[in-house]
Amino acid sequence: MVSSLPHPTTAAGRDGLAALLARPGKAVVALDFDGTLAEIVPDPERARAHPGAVPALAALAPHVASVAVVTGRPAGVAVRYGGFAGVPGLEHLVVLGHYGAERWDAVTGTVRAAAPHPGVATVRAELPGFLDRIGAWPGTWIEEKGRALAVHTRRADDPEGAFEALKGPLGDLAAAHGLVLEPGRLVLELRPPGMDKGLALAAYLHETGAASVLYAGDDLGDIPAYTAVEKLRSEGLPGVLVCSAAESAAVPDLAERADLTVAGPAALVDFLAALARAIEEKAEEQSD
Incomplete structure (x- = not known):
């Protein structure tokens, strides 16, 4: 593991990260948008992904089974604000918008949606x-x-x-x-009821046949995703829970359950880039 890659503070998190690094091609990296890939701003319409987010994701995505953005925003809005469309390396990115009620696939560039409530x-x-x-x-x-x-x-x-x-x-x-x-x-x-990030994430992991998962979020809406990962870990699927927030601004209910806390979107981008490098280095070691 490269020295710049932060280590989870929990045994479950360390096991999850080790599983991801051992078989990255069977791992799903799932990320919230606001507060995780993008800074929280007074006007949500002005939120944009951190400038380093797309390059970091484009470096990481080809090594893993999938990168999924799981957000309460409409899927198309998250795609625009994230700058995710038409990026080399992100051909198989998925955005699960409105807590999974909408889905955008980079491979088709289209949004599928359930009927509105x-x-x-x-x-x-x-x-x-x-x-x-x-x-x-x-x-x-x-x-x-x-x-x-x-x-x-x-x-x-x-x-x-x-x-x-x-x-x-x-x-x-x-x-x-x-x-x-x-x-x-x-x-x-x-x-509407029945819409949350945990349900969306669990369904997507089942669809992809993931062997491990990393989920990063920053707010109360991410707790169902944390709960889903914890349940899957109890069933044998390794996972890592990352909290994106400065320690002073972290949501206690989230931070207390996280395996790793990073200081907001800029630090999360650094973590994703370091994760991509760690996977590349491990692959080089195995090929020698």
Whole structure:
């Protein structure tokens, strides 16, 4: 293992990384987008993948079974903001958008999607008036996500206070229309049930026949993916869980379960590049 490749702090993580390096062609590397490949920014429409992300992924992807971006964003948006289309080396990249409800395959350049949940359209129409009636407009704003809606409190005078005050009312609104409320970092997302990163990841790993998995995320929405990897590890499939966040900004529920923590997207990009080099070096050693 090259010295620049960070070592997981847990035995399960070390076993997972060793399995990935031993048989990279049977490994899936799965990554969240916002906060993992892209910095968190006040306006999500301005989020873009770290400049080093595409080169690092293009170096890594040819050595593994698949690279998958698993995100709550629409798949097409993640492709545009990531700059993933038409990149040599990323011909078999997959983007599982809207927590798996949409899928973009680089090999075809097309998006496949399930039918939308009717509750989203109803909430879309009601949400502005709802926020106005409960006096929640100052500093809050709605993000349109196609198959989901998100209310952000990052710009409020008291972001945490606004977040806590909105959880209950938005949870009731979501439930009234057959949706669920998913909290994140100063964002509350209303989306259909049965959509989460754990379900999307587990289904994709089964489809690919992966022999090991690495998953990296940064927020509460990544916990189902962590849970899926932990379940698969208990069944004999090695895996590595990476938390992308500076120690001071890490989501405790995620960081405590991670095998390895890196200091945000720039450090994650360095890790992916180091992983690609480690795989290449191991292949060279075996060929000598």
